[in-house]
Amino acid sequence: MSQFHFDVSLEEFESKVLALAQEVPVVVDFWAPWCEPCKTLKPLLEKLAEEYAGRFLLAKVNADESPELAQHFGVRSIPTVKVLFQGQLVDEFTGALPEGQIRAFLDRFALPPVAGSNPREEAAELCANGQFEEALAKLIEASRAKPEDQAIQLDAVEVLMHLGRNDEAGELLGGEYSQEVDRANALRARLALTAxxxxxxxxxxxxxxxxxxxxxxxxxxxxxxxxxxxxxxxxxxxxxxxxxxxxxxxxxxxxxxxxxxxxxxxxxxxxxxxxxxxxxxxxxx
The missing domain is CATH 1.25.40.10 (Tetratricopeptide repeat domain)
Known part of the structure; x- marks a missing residue:
């Protein structure tokens, strides 16, 4: 179980969603087991909820098991995502969007990051300022703390490529990235361009x-x-x-x-x- 994403039923909706949404945006994902796009969207939202680390919460509603909630929120197709914050419906979308569009969607309402709370965001800020060595050190430290986090490892690959350390980047890309397949393949293609x-x-x-x-x-x-x-x-x-x-x-x-x-x-x-x-x-x- 995660503190940032959780399943919710009709009986729990007030305590798990409406109450929490007074303090933090809650993304409500209406999904169903038979829905093919849901199989792409739901794990992506779960990954982003972990990455954003409390800047929003993800409540997952099985529309088949809680049809009253789906009806109440006017859900006509699955998947549908609704965002609640401070008693208001503040945003929504339908269907499985690409990760980049979902990030842009989340960034419109997610709480601002707490300084020092997200090493990936700190590293990205360092890169934006041209401090690639410092960013790499931050990512190495974060990877040691969370060796299972493939996104951090691929961030390090990008920084190594910025630094021209392509051999090291290639070694890192030699591993398997089952959680980040598309991004790893894109970075391999980008590394090939350096030839x-x-x-x-x-x-x-x-x-x-x-x-x-x-x-x-x-x-x-x-x-x-x-x-x-x-x-x-x-x-x-x-x-x-x-x-x-x-x-x-x-x-x-x-x-x-x-x-x-x-x-x-x-x-x-x-x-x-x-x-x-x-x-x-x-x-x-």
């Missing part, structure tokens, strides 16, 4: 002399990606799609999709991916 390291200035000069050199533009995209300059990498690959979508059997499109795969495991790149998905769709239509 494209090259002198960007030299390639840029070649392109300036011959803007129609699509092979050079794709080489430049790989070089940018190796330096974690992902927007520039996407722009270069997309430019090939725009100029000649059939070049080298669609190599430009394949390069863009490879970048999407490599960036897909990190919430920080969700907006960038959405932006370039729209741009590529426009280029191909």
């Amino acid at each position: 494209g390291a090259a002198d960007t200035a030299e390639i840029e000069a070649r392109l300036a002399a011959n803007p129609a050199d699509h092979a050079a533009r794709l080489e430049l995209s790989r070089a940018y990606a190796a330096q974690s300059r992902f927007r520039e990498a996407l722009e270069a690959a997309l430019e090939v799609v725009i100029r000649d979508r059939s070049f080298d059997e669609g190599a430009g499109r394949k390069a863009v999709l490879q970048l999407f795969e490599a960036l897909g495991g990190s919430d920080q790149y969700d907006d960038l991916i959405r932006e370039f998905r729209r741009k590529m769709s426009a280029a191909l239509n």
Whole structure:
């Protein structure tokens, strides 16, 4: 049992949800055993409840066992998520959303983090300030305290890659990440991009002399990606799609999709991916 997520029935709803929701937002997940999307959403919400560590609570309602609650809250399809706080319904959504969208949803109402309470958030703040060595030390300490937490280990992989310590990152990624499969695969794909390291200035000069050199533009995209300059990498690959979508059997499109795969495991790149998905769709239509 967890202190941050729990099952709740009609009889317990007032004490477990309404009373607690006066002090902390309570996310109510209406699910059912037969519901396939619920099998994706419920464990994801449980993982995030643990990660947010009390900034919200997760109450899980089996709609088959508590139909009165589902009817009271106007639940018409499963899964449905409702958020209660201080006597109000403050937000809701229906269906199984991607993790990045759920995080954005939670961040709209979750209580602010308590200083020092979440090492992953502290490490993220250090990274935002360019303090990667300090962030890595924080994550190593946190991983020793919670060796079963694969998210912390993958955070450390990302920091190692920022520091250019790709061999160490590769060693960490050699393990199994059954709880974080998609993110681990995305980081492996991103690590593979570092093999494209090259002198960007030299390639840029070649392109300036011959803007129609699509092979050079794709080489430049790989070089940018190796330096974690992902927007520039996407722009270069997309430019090939725009100029000649059939070049080298669609190599430009394949390069863009490879970048999407490599960036897909990190919430920080969700907006960038959405932006370039729209741009590529426009280029191909």
